[in-house]
Amino acid sequence: MNRFTVNKFIAGLANFLSTIFSPLLMPTYGVFLVLWVSVLCLLPYGTRVSVLLVCMGITCIIPLIFLSVMRHFKLVSDLHVEVREQRFIPFVFVAVCYIAAAYYLFYCHSPRWFYMFMVGSAVTVLVMALINLKWKISAHMAGFGGIIGLVYQIHVQGLSGFDLFWLLCVLVLMAGLLGSARLVLKRHDMWQVLSGVVVGFLCVSLTMRFLG
Numbered sequence: 001m002n003r004f005t006v007n008k009f010i011a012g013l014a015n016f017l018s019t020i021f022s023p024l025l026m027p028t029y030g031v032f033l034v035l036w037v038s039v040l041c042l043l044p045y046g047t048r049v050s051v052l053l054v055c056m057g058i059t060c061i062i063p064l065i066f067l068s069v070m071r072h073f074k075l076v077s078d079l080h081v082e083v084r085e086q087r088f089i090p091f092v093f094v095a096v097c098y099i100a101a102a103y104y105l106f107y108c109h110s111p112r113w114f115y116m117f118m119v120g121s122a123v124t125v126l127v128m129a130l131i132n133l134k135w136k137i138s139a140h141m142a143g144f145g146g147i148i149g150l151v152y153q154i155h156v157q158g159l160s161g162f163d164l165f166w167l168l169c170v171l172v173l174m175a176g177l178l179g180s181a182r183l184v185l186k187r188h189d190m191w192q193v194l195s196g197v198v199v200g201f202l203c204v205s206l207t208m209r210f211l212g
Contacts, residue, residue: 014181018140021178022080026143027059027098027121028052030150034114038154041161051108058101059118063094082187084136091129091139098122113159113212117150120207124200131199138188138196144175145200152201153208 034040035048067090070076076086102118124142131137148171155164179193188196 010184014184017178017181018185018187021140021144021174023139023143024060024063024094026147027101027118028056030117030121030147031055033147033151034117034154037151037161037164037167038159039161040111040114051105051110054104055101055118058104059094059097059121063090063097066090066093084132087132087139088129091125091132095122095125095129098125111212113153113157113208116208116212117146117204119211120149120204121146123207124203127199127203128196131195136188136192137199138179138182138193140182141175141179141188141193141196142200144171144178145197145202146204147171147200148175148197149201149203149205150208153205153212157209 031052035043035052040048064079067076067079067081070090071079076090077083081087081090098118098121102115102122105115105118124146128137128139128142148168151164151168151171154160155168175197179197182188182193183190
């Protein structure tokens with residue numbers, strides 16, 4: 001393969017990783033992990049699927065519809081909200097959706113640590129909203145950092161259905177790949193990528209640890 005073909009392949013892979021690990025999908029992935037790798041994996045399959053779909057609707061579908069409306073009225077330039085100055089309102093709306101999801105999980109009598117994952121995700125988005133007033137931070141990496149924080153807390157608190165050490169290793173590796181993808185696409189610089197994953201990890205992990 002010539003250099004152009006290699007560069008095109010790398011760019012395509014970076015776009016693919018950025019799409020499948022979109023910030024809007026991170027809470028859904030988190031709920032899936034909770035329901036399939038924690039002690040909650042013992043719940044009936046139908047119950048787990050229902051909770052997963054409702055959380056996906058609240059944290060992904062509704063924000064996506066909101067962003068589509070904002071784009072229609074030209075309040076954001078694209079659904080990824082790459083422009084820093086356009087991010088505050090979408091971030092606040094997404095945080096409200098995460099709080100709604102946390103209330104839903106509370107209403108379903110979920111364990112406190114479970115719905116605190118959603119609260120931690122909301123805290124992450126609000127922190128990013130404030131940071132983005134002055135400096136762009138990677139929402140992709142913050143979302144993935146939150147997933148790592150979630151699995152880490154499930155692991156260290158003894159809430160897992162099986163040993164999660166290797167899953168944590170895989171997640172850290174995937175975070176590196178996603179961060180590299182954001183750099184390849186020139187969406188962020190190294191500090192924005194690193195700060196994103198740190199903010200996501202700390203907000204989710206500390207919320208689950210001290211409030212869960």
